[in-house]
Amino acid sequence: MPSVPITFLLNTIHGFFALIYFGSVLVFGVFGPKLSKLSESSLYDILTQIMPPLMSFVEASGMITVVFGAAEFTFYMIEYYKDGGISAIENVIFSTGWGESVFIGAILGIIGFSMGLYIAHNFEKLFKLAKSLDPSVVDEIKITENKIKLFSLIGTLFLTLSVILMILAVSFLPLPSA
């Protein structure tokens, strides 16, 4: 183990921003649909004033989670690689409990995060539609809102599974020895 404090750092940052991201996704997924109960004018204010900076904050914390998670994964894998080459990495990922849950959790997490990006894209579309005062866009707004609802639900599901697998790996399964 090198004396550089990378593992600790990567762990903390990955965990910290994962908390923020997962928490906000849950809030959006569970309470997002309630937004449509608001009156037209307050919904307009929320969509144009509050949501854009909030979206970019949430998106950034998700991205930080992915980047630092990838870095952490690479860091662990370098150690196994130095010990036994590619076959050691394959062995760790596909035949130990720790490797399997981290790997599957990572894939599920990335799928959930990509859905988050898709939702953010749809939100941006919604902001643009909300700003245009043309009454003919009402149908389109409905479609976009339904898309957001559906994908938030699926994305939340994927992320929840990912979080469960990650917690399982880190807290209960032993780290395979190199």
Place this chain on the structure above:
Amino acid sequence: MAKSMLDIYNSVYEKFSRYQYTPALATAELASLITLYVAGMAIAIYRLPLSGPLMATHIYAAALAVIFAIGIYASATTANSHTLRVLAVLDILSVLTGAFEGLFYFGGFTIPDYALGMGTGFVFTVVFTSAILFYSIKNPDTSRYNITLIASIVEAILLSGAFVAGTNVLLNVVQFPLKAAWEAALLSIHISLGVLSGLGGVLLFALSYLSDRKDIFRLSLLTIIFIGIAAAGGLAYYHAYDYAPSYIMAVSLLIAIINSVGVVVYSS
């Protein structure tokens, strides 16, 4: 004209909250980049072991720089500015290149190539972050000024080239006097680019003096001052092989790069 503290605070707040707080994030990223550079260069120049407080500073500042770069990306993409969006993507790509090369280097593959990749990613990150910072705080109505624009682009390229060549020398040449031809070639590239950037800096300063533009003139002045300090440090180093002037050279080269990028952005 006495300005109250509140006025100063308000004008700074107004500047730094533009484009969804991109300038504030860029300043924070630049600060952590400078911190990481000061610590990392101390380790490389004084040949310290890869542990201890300097190493911790380097790693933590690097992590912060990555976080801020991602933050810049997120706010610049929602800020409805095409230029900022492109710059933010380039910035995030270079910071990730530097960070992952560093991860390989500190994670166990301790060979100079990875450290050099880290340095190259770093210099691109500095260039793009300063471009983002200066672009987002400059007055959008400033007119284009082609003469200093070209001179400063050349200058920024020369300075970055001198930086990369110098890092290469630092990491690959183990001791002076030189023994091999490739070592001499590397050092010559570094010195030639350094001398050229000195000439380019003087040219840029002269052009900006003639330009009637205060912002460009001030940044060019800073550029040439720090190139001067870097050159003096370099000469002192190759005279006595003492590490301290070399450290001064490295740090002032970085500040000169930041200012020359500022001139590029302010004249475009």
